[in-house]
Amino acid sequence: MDALLYFGRFHPLLLHLPIGILLYVYLHWGYAQLLGRKQRPPNFNFALGVGLATSLATTITGLLLANGGGYEGELLERHKYAGIAVTLGVPLVWWAYRRWKNRGAFGLLFTALIGLVAVTGHLGGSLTHGEDFLTRPLRIRGQTLPKNLQEAHVFEQLVLPIVERKCVSCHNPQKAKGELLLHDLNGWRRGGENGQILVAGMAEESPLIQRIFLPKGDEQHMPPSGKLQLTVNEKNFLRWWVDSMDGYEARLESLAQTPAVAAYLDELRASNAPQIDAPSPREIQRLRQGGFLVEKLSANAPWIAVAVAEPDSFSTDALSVLRRVGPAIRELNLAKTGLEKERLHVLGKLPHLQRLDLSHTAVSAASLTGLAGLENLAVLNLVGTRVDTSIFTTLRQLPRLEKLYVWRTPLEQIKGAFWEQHFPGLEVIGGVDVAQFGRPKLVAPLIVAEAELFVDSLLIELETKAPRGEIRYTLDGSTPGEDSPVYTGPFHLRATSEVRAVLAMDGWEDSDPVSKVFMKSGVPVARIDLATAPNEKYRAEGGATLADLEKGSTDFSDGKWLGFEGKDLRLTADLGAVHEISGVTIGALNAPGAYIHLPLSISVASSVDGDTFTPLQRRQYPAATELTEPGVRNYLLSGTPRAARFLRIEVESQRVNPPWHPAPGANCWLFVDEVLVE
Amino acid sequence: MHKEFGTRAYQMNRRAFLAKSALGLGTAALGGLLGCTPSGPTDDPAAAMAQRLSGVLSEGKLHFAPKARRVIYLFQSGGPSQLELFDHKPLLNQLRGQDLPEAIRRGQRLTGMTSGQDAFPLVGSLYPFRRHGESGAELSDLLPHTARVVDDLCIIRSMHTEAINHDPAITFFQTGSQQSGRPSIGSWLSYGLGSMNENLPTFTVLLSRGTGRKFGQPLYSRLWGNGFLHSLHQGVQFRAAKDPVLFLRDPEGMDRAGRRRMIDLVAELNHRHEQEFGDPEISGRIAQYEMAYRMQTSVPEIMDTSGEPDYVYKMYGPESMQAGTFAANALLARRLAERGVRFIQLYHMGWDQHDNLPSAIKNQARDVDQASAALVMDLKQRGMLEDTLVIWGGEFGRTNYSQGVLTNTNYGRDHHPRCFTIWMAGGGIKPGITYGKTDEYGYNILENPVHVHDFQATLLHQLGIDHEKFTYKYQGRRFRLTDVSGEVIHDILS
Structure with missing residues (x-):
């Protein structure tokens, strides 16, 4: 039985031979007809003989595969009979050729045979790849998702499309691998040869989820190696769906959502987004000549990140170059440039901008009104600018803003509670509160001299790395206090002394004293x-x-x-x-x-x-x-x-x-x- | 590197010759028609620099959109004890002094330092643990400042490695192989991503020695070596001394213009030499002279931190004023990151506490705690944590049993490869999470193990690189940083 199945599995290889050979003979014959009778016809006897032999072999292996290969259903039956018809049709055409040579009846018959070959091939292809294999690319693109994804039916509009792309080619009524059907709801409810595939609310216990999370090399991993794999976001989304499963009818908005959902929705939006052309090398060249550093973000996406090459000498006029490639700009870094405010409406022409860095520039809230309506802006860095509360109107029109950097701006004074109330979900990052470090203790200064023993006198230097520190010292071993001398430069010792020094600086705790004895003999x-x-x-x-x-x-x-x-x-x-x-x-x-x-x-x-x-x-x-x-x-x-x-x-x-x-x-x-x- | 030399000059085979000449003639002709000049070698040092600046994956060849543009790796050399710092194991305090059960050890290979011990008395941390931040991450009291930033960190408790001794273990982390000779992570990134600053090296190294164990393991400069990659990609060490980079200063009486003329002339001679022999190391040499010339002004500028405001010193701590300390290096790391240095590698030595651990680790933790936390805060307030990946961790962990005599106040711990803790922050890593779990003995990993190669794969992934596709062919084999294994840990990516 298994040996027969082994031969059966040659079917997908052999089937290409009769298709190719018969088609070639047909084309050659047609070509001869076109050129007129004088043209020598091909050797039909031999060619059709080979055609017959290969289609016979294909049919036999096909029948063996149908018996044990996990295929069933009407499609299989139709493919089977069409294939047998082709095999029977070849000797018929041969007979017709010998009888009528180039008459019309023969031509008609041959054309019919080729038609039959095409039908058989298509049916077979549908068996292997799924019935919608050809039409899927047309369908998926145009698939209608509600504009607000929260209204989507989770199973039908979010889960099923993933499964249709990556699982249904094997788990459909024709192929039914593991007796599991995933193309419609009934199949999901029924499960496969090992029983149920889902345990609602318990992703970790659900065989379907377990299998997609197995390591790629594992035999049980799904989809099998060689097939199109699920992305990380898809896997996480499926896991979330099973964990929060509430029947098959729920809409997304009715379920508690995790970041995994957001990540998948982002991916979904991105794949449904209008196609954007990657900037051409020429356009990138033009940006570079305009004083920008351009980085193409990845090999398989159009996005670019743009920064200013030399902020010191940057001229605001240069910004206009950005318009041409505006839709492709994902990140824009204008930090430390001498931006002038009146020119910034170019920023509104960057519909896919996600990160914008304007730190340490002269921009103000008024110069940023052009940002309003940027649907994708997620990170806005305003550190060290004069932007104040009049930016709020603009901020309200940035639906996807996640992080706002406000250190060293007037906005830094605003309390966290205010932000939470008026801009829920926005992470506002201000400066570090230095008070939390208290009054740190300074590191003691260094006492430097050439030797420790001396006869007449010795030069002493006191060193510190603290830029604004003050060193006080004594020569009698007592701890330096407020009235001890302040070190201003190297001094000489003329007697045995213990030099003791302390470093002091505003806002810091004095250092521990450091001391060293220098001995006069x-x-x-x-x-x-x-x-x-x-x-x-x-x-x-x-x-x-x-x-x-x-x-x-x-x-x-x-x-x-x-x-x-x-x-x-x-x-x-x-x-x-x-x-x-x-x-x-x-x-x-x-x-x-x-x-x-x-x-x-x-x-x-x-x-x-x-x-x-x-x-x-x-x-x-x-x-x-x-x-x-x-x-x-x-x-x-x-x-x-x-x-x-x-x-x-x-x-x-x-x-x-x-x-x-x-x-x-x-x-x-x-x-x-x-x-x-x- | 030398294989390129051979193939290019002497062993160019028929196929390569035809392909090159046909393509070369074709593009030259096309270039002429379109009115632009084909790019080719020039004896202009600036052009040699340009070669250095672009990596093999720049110009739109990255595998993914990068989340991180640069990396600051705070390497804690010697193997910090996870049990005193990150991984709270109350059971060890309860079972104090009892022997490590064989069911837990399961034949783990030990170093020669404890393999001869008659007993392996379990010992818990002398320092209490507390939960911090909104994430509730558990940290020991030895890290009070790190505790302030836990909500920005991803703490991985389930790291594991294969090596049990320092040098192989560090080499494994840095190069993906326990044997020396492969390129360090920074070199791979320099090769792949190129530079973002034409005046500073792409890969810089800063060393500091801790107070925990002053005479601990040394480090070798091959840890930041370029291996089989072009020598342009090796790490450059910035020292805390009068000459931060050795042999960079002009001798007395030499002015900048004179130096410029000399470098141009040498470049011209080198270029002639290159045309004759075709050794790519010669063009590297030209670029390095040029880089050295630029570093003569850029390095003193970056090392002089006296212009930093007082609050910066307060954040990083008083030691940040003392060149050569970890705190000063952390501050320098931020300055280097601001200027576009791609990979900034710090090493802080002294975590190898085989004996006297309780007092030593207290000092050692004090060395790094405030400055590490300050670096994360400082990058965050500047908006730089968005695309800077900060990593804190050593080459392995430490055993749950005492090395040497266990007394009430004193014990030591030997090397432990089966589990240890590191943390990451920024660069698209999920903040405020603790990943992975170890058993109650703190000896084995229970959940979500992260191998060194997984860590490296994740690091590369954040920079836009597929670790399986980023290879370099050398001696007939394609090498990767992650050798032949490693999976990106998607669970910790935001």
């Missing part, structure tokens, strides 16, 4: 004794490293740092002789990623003889609470000036990594370099 340190031994790997030159006037970098392994693992540091510095001292600076490295943390506290005590020490200062420092970038920090400790030769310094380490560290509790390091005395 006042009294050379002769010798340093370490009471705590540094780690083997980071001992450099021992105590001398701390007094060599060379600072370590942010790289802990540069050989200029002393590293101590998991313990505090104690040292004694010998100045070689008694000096008047007032402060001590110690540098430490911060590199949490490498387990190196800053000290928790530092204390300094001084002594004249090396035995009795009196405290100079002790300071505590808060531990960091998160991972930070490597950096060097200098600690300045100072007290009342005094005479001293020895200084005892104790630096308290964090000893173990803090809890927030990736390796909490592991031994950590203290890295120290350079002790300076002033």
